[in-house]
Amino acid sequence: MIVAGCDIGSLTAKAVLMQNEEILSTAMIRSTPRPQESARRVMNSAMEAAGLSMDDISYAVGTGYGKSQISFVDSVESEIACHGRGAWWNVPSIRTVIDIGGQDAKVIRVDEHGNVTRYSYNDKCAAGTGRFLEVIAEALDVELEKMGELSLKSTEKVNISNQCVVFAETEVVSLINEGKEVADIINGLSRAMANRAASLAKGIGVEPDVAFTGGVAKNGGVARALGQALGHPLIELNIDPQINGALGAALIAQEKLKQSSI
Amino acid sequence: MSIVAGCDVGSLTSKAVVMKNGKVVGSAIIKSKVKPQASADKAMNDALSAAGLTLDDVQCCVGTGYGRNKISFVDKKVSEISCHGKGANWLSPAVRTAIDIGGQDCKAIKLDGRGKVEKFVANDKCASGTGRFLEVMAGVLGIDLSELGACSSKARSPVTFAASCTVWAQADAVKLLNNGTPFEEIGAGINTAMASRVAILVNSIGIEPAICMTGGVAKNEGVKNALEKIIGHRILKVRKADPQLAGAIGAALFALEDLNGRGS
Numbered sequence: 001m002i003v004a005g006c007d008i009g010s011l012t013a014k015a016v017l018m019q020n021e022e023i024l025s026t027a028m029i030r031s032t033p034r035p036q037e038s039a040r041r042v043m044n045s046a047m048e049a050a051g052l053s054m055d056d057i058s059y060a061v062g063t064g065y066g067k068s069q070i071s072f073v074d075s076v077e078s079e080i081a082c083h084g085r086g087a088w089w090n091v092p093s094i095r096t097v098i099d100i101g102g103q104d105a106k107v108i109r110v111d112e113h114g115n116v117t118r119y120s121y122n123d124k125c126a127a128g129t130g131r132f133l134e135v136i137a138e139a140l141d142v143e144l145e146k147m148g149e150l151s152l153k154s155t156e157k158v159n160i161s162n163q164c165v166v167f168a169e170t171e172v173v174s175l176i177n178e179g180k181e182v183a184d185i186i187n188g189l190s191r192a193m194a195n196r197a198a199s200l201a202k203g204i205g206v207e208p209d210v211a212f213t214g215g216v217a218k219n220g221g222v223a224r225a226l227g228q229a230l231g232h233p234l235i236e237l238n239i240d241p242q243i244n245g246a247l248g249a250a251l252i253a254q255e256k257l258k259q260s261s262i
Numbered sequence: 263m264s265i266v267a268g269c270d271v272g273s274l275t276s277k278a279v280v281m282k283n284g285k286v287v288g289s290a291i292i293k294s295k296v297k298p299q300a301s302a303d304k305a306m307n308d309a310l311s312a313a314g315l316t317l318d319d320v321q322c323c324v325g326t327g328y329g330r331n332k333i334s335f336v337d338k339k340v341s342e343i344s345c346h347g348k349g350a351n352w353l354s355p356a357v358r359t360a361i362d363i364g365g366q367d368c369k370a371i372k373l374d375g376r377g378k379v380e381k382f383v384a385n386d387k388c389a390s391g392t393g394r395f396l397e398v399m400a401g402v403l404g405i406d407l408s409e410l411g412a413c414s415s416k417a418r419s420p421v422t423f424a425a426s427c428t429v430w431a432q433a434d435a436v437k438l439l440n441n442g443t444p445f446e447e448i449g450a451g452i453n454t455a456m457a458s459r460v461a462i463l464v465n466s467i468g469i470e471p472a473i474c475m476t477g478g479v480a481k482n483e484g485v486k487n488a489l490e491k492i493i494g495h496r497i498l499k500v501r502k503a504d505p506q507l508a509g510a511i512g513a514a515l516f517a518l519e520d521l522n523g524r525g526s
Contacts, residue, residue, distance in 0.1 A: 103430070125388070126429035135429065166389035166398065166428045167366065177296075 001058045001257055004046070005249025006039050006073060007082065008066030011102030011130065012215065013038035014246035015046035017057070018254060025050035026243050035066025043072065059260075061253040063245055065103075077252050079245055080108055080119045086248030087211040088114035090237045095207040098197055098226065099244070100216035102130040107201040118204045126165045128196030130216050136189055139169050140182055147186050151221025154187030156180075163196070187221060194225035201230060209235045217241035264521055267309070267320045268513025269302050269336060270345065271329030274365030274393060275478065276301035277510040278309035280320070281518065288313025289507055298329025306335065322521040324513040340516045342509055343371060343382050349512030350474055351377025353500045358470040361489075361497075362508065363460065363479035365393040370464045377512075383467045389428040391459030393479055398428055399452045402435045403445045407478075413449025414484025420450035426459050453484030460485075461492040474498045476508035 002024065007014040013031050017024040027046035031038045039062070047053060054072065062073035063082040070076075079099075087097040088110050097108040104123035111117050126132055137144045158180050162168040168189070175185050193216070212234045216222055218241060227234045239247060263283060270277040272294060280288040290308030294301045302325070310316060317335060325336035326345040333339075342364075350360035351373055360371045367386035374380055389395055400407045414420070421438055423431050431452075438448050456479070473495055479485055480500065490497050503511060 124425065125427045131429055162387075164388045164428075166394055167387075 003253035004060040005246040007246035008064040013042040015042045016246040016250040018250040035069040039070040059253040059257040061249040063249045082248030084108040084110040086244040096210045099214040101214045148219035151186045153183040158184040158188040160188045190221035191225045198229035213241040213244040266517035267323040268510040270509035271327040276305040278305035279510040280313040298332035302333040322517040324517040326513045345512030347379040349508035356472040363477040411482035411484045413446045416446040417450035423455040454488045457488035476505045480505035
């Protein structure tokens, strides 16, 4: 029995196909303005990679901010549940998941069975979300993907005093004018972001092991700063941290299928 | 005869006021330059030439605003809160609650009958609810900041912004524009969003009438009308001088007090 998980985020859409607890294929694309189209495209791409068609899929679960607009899924699940489940399945000792996506940040606590016990999130303010990095990358004229690497090259400590993205953008421009190095500024931003996520996490209590997921988890600068801010090492998942939500959706699909066949 | 001046160097605009015997004889509002000192010089020179005076004629000058520590020609520095309170009282003596919206902050100030600050709250941490919000949003609509206010009276069905964060609202406005929503409808929604954010701050201090608005945003009728509706109180219209000059006027009044104090 083949199941699918489809996570339609604000910036990227992800799909995972699974069979017998094993990942068959994964896909990720940039989201299009229409969630329905993003879902169809990313799913096609995952099916193509596995040499499958929609008829082969017994159960599909949708998640992410565009989940209600996916036509082919059998049910939808919250991002919270999916991210918790995905990380726990990947590394069963995980008890806290910190997920930073394109326009939100979430902290999820799971028990030893991968069920969510507590969570907290921010989607009201762009500070501390992936958008923060995006805006600053543009202001600095640096590729988003290079920010992590650059952050780790920092040699001098630069603090960003503004939390607000709009004010921080102005601050970054003046720091450049003052002659500060781009790497040092990016490092300052990474620490600011990590501190923001850490305070969200401390609000519900952090229990190790801790996983860092979502697109921002690929940013080595933020990951290092987050580990330092939490005082816990971050456990690396053996999947792309950005597909964790889709993986969780596929795992929940598998479970639903089992329940329905009993 | 007394000649005093006040200089308010803000993040977006710099203001200067010259007063002769308690009356405004010259004023200037300029766009702030990179260096606060240059902004102060330009604003003060403009105000002085409007009054037909020179810096040597000024007996006492007070500086305020976020750049106040960088102004060379002032005799004294006073906080924005005190200056705005004093200025609001001069503009309209009945005022007990002054709402000042600047380029990157928003303040609600409670005053006694003489313009002395009793209590205040300020937001300078989040761009939402400050002049910057309007600036960013006007940029998205491709209109001048001064044109935003009129959108509210032209709109038939203003849009509602779900998010108060400037970054999210900016993305929403771009989407609305792309969907063909007329810019007046979006502009009106922006003014209302701004007012709701300001209302949270104002309500948190406890409103005591009369209320007035100072700062550049006071000239935006859309924000003013929406704010009146939300807080359920009329907002006095300031007529004695440009409400954007309130801080500089307050600074000049502090200069006057200082001068009078010296004499006695």
